Amino acid sequence: xxxxILGFTGLAVAVLLAGCSSSTVxxxxxxxxxxxxxxxxxxxxxxxxxxxxTLIVSKALEQQYGDKVSSAxxxxxxxxxxxxxxxxxxxxxxxxxxxESSFKDQIxxxxxxxxxxxxxxxxxxxxxxxxxxxxxxxxxxxxxxxxTKAQAEKIISQLKGHNTTAYFGKLAKKNSTxxxxxxxxxxxxxxxxxxxxxxxxTFKAAAFKLKQGEYTTTPVKTSYGYxxxxxxxxxxxxxxxxxxxxxxxxxxxxxTWESDTTVMNKVIAxxxxxxxxxxxxxxxxxxxxxYLGTSSSSSTSSN
Numbered sequence: 001x002x003x004x005i006l007g008f009t010g011l012a013v014a015v016l017l018a019g020c021s022s023s024t025v026x027x028x029x030x031x032x033x034x035x036x037x038x039x040x041x042x043x044x045x046x047x048x049x050x051x052x053x054t055l056i057v058s059k060a061l062e063q064q065y066g067d068k069v070s071s072a073x074x075x076x077x078x079x080x081x082x083x084x085x086x087x088x089x090x091x092x093x094x095x096x097x098x099x100e101s102s103f104k105d106q107i108x109x110x111x112x113x114x115x116x117x118x119x120x121x122x123x124x125x126x127x128x129x130x131x132x133x134x135x136x137x138x139x140x141x142x143x144x145x146x147x148t149k150a151q152a153e154k155i156i157s158q159l160k161g162h163n164t165t166a167y168f169g170k171l172a173k174k175n176s177t178x179x180x181x182x183x184x185x186x187x188x189x190x191x192x193x194x195x196x197x198x199x200x201x202t203f204k205a206a207a208f209k210l211k212q213g214e215y216t217t218t219p220v221k222t223s224y225g226y227x228x229x230x231x232x233x234x235x236x237x238x239x240x241x242x243x244x245x246x247x248x249x250x251x252x253x254x255x256t257w258e259s260d261t262t263v264m265n266k267v268i269a270x271x272x273x274x275x276x277x278x279x280x281x282x283x284x285x286x287x288x289x290x291y292l293g294t295s296s297s298s299s300t301s302s303n
């Protein structure tokens with residue numbers, strides 16, 4: 001999930017917002033802890049303030065963009081991440097202070113923030129043209145990895161004159177040292193574009209040059225060894241005059257912005273100002289300073 005907004009802490013927020021109640025939270029021999037005592041301690045802690053900040057942002061986003069994110073969409077993202085982590089999902093949630101319910105809340109808040117970003121900030125023509133220079137569409141490839149250049153050159157010579165659609169996979173199974181892909185015809189697990197940070201840059205550069213169905217006729221050297229790469233799917237870079245290409249380029253800019261704390265804080269500041277948030281406790285007057293600056297809640301009043 002996005003890094004700009006912290007997850008829910010699991011604190012008793014209802015108590016935090018209860019204010020000056022004298023109801024007992026805990027009792028012991030000869031003493032007790034009231035909601036007021038708990039509230040006073042909680043609001044002084046960074047965790048308590050972060051929880052209030054998260055609640056305010058979430059509610060403001062919900063009010064302004066709640067109808068743009070369906071429960072089905074949140075559930076789909078949740079299930080995708082659950083499948084990704086497999087048997088370690090529950091322990092990963094626990095280690096990060098989440099329950100399934102609070103994690104779904106975090107997914108929803110993140111999705112709402114993306115909607116707000118696209119509503120409140122648009123890429124300029126200059127920014128789109130700049131991004132287009134490095135843009136490559138999502139492609140799918142398969143590869144054969146071997147230890148030496150001589151081995152790679154031998155495999156390339158074997159490919160000549162064959163229908164590589166089927167034959168490439170056979171050679172991958174027979175020769176590739178990449179145990180993660182060799183038994184799947186050498187196919188890389190998922191499609192990737194120029195924003196990918198997992199694959200070797202030399203590998204990607206060679207892959208992007210291939211037209212659909214082509215393979216590298218010279219070995220591609222990386223720190224892992226020597227690769228022969230074959231393009232399975234490459235729709236081509238396209239032109240900015242094409243709406244689909246322009247959208248794909250813009251989406252890459254938005255993806256970068258979503259991970260940019262400065263950009264997202266400015267977006268959330270606009271959301272909070274529109275919500276006209278009023279902080280009723282003077283001790284918490286700076287709780288929104290992350291977005292609005294010191295002592296600058298949307299509207300602040302002392303109790």
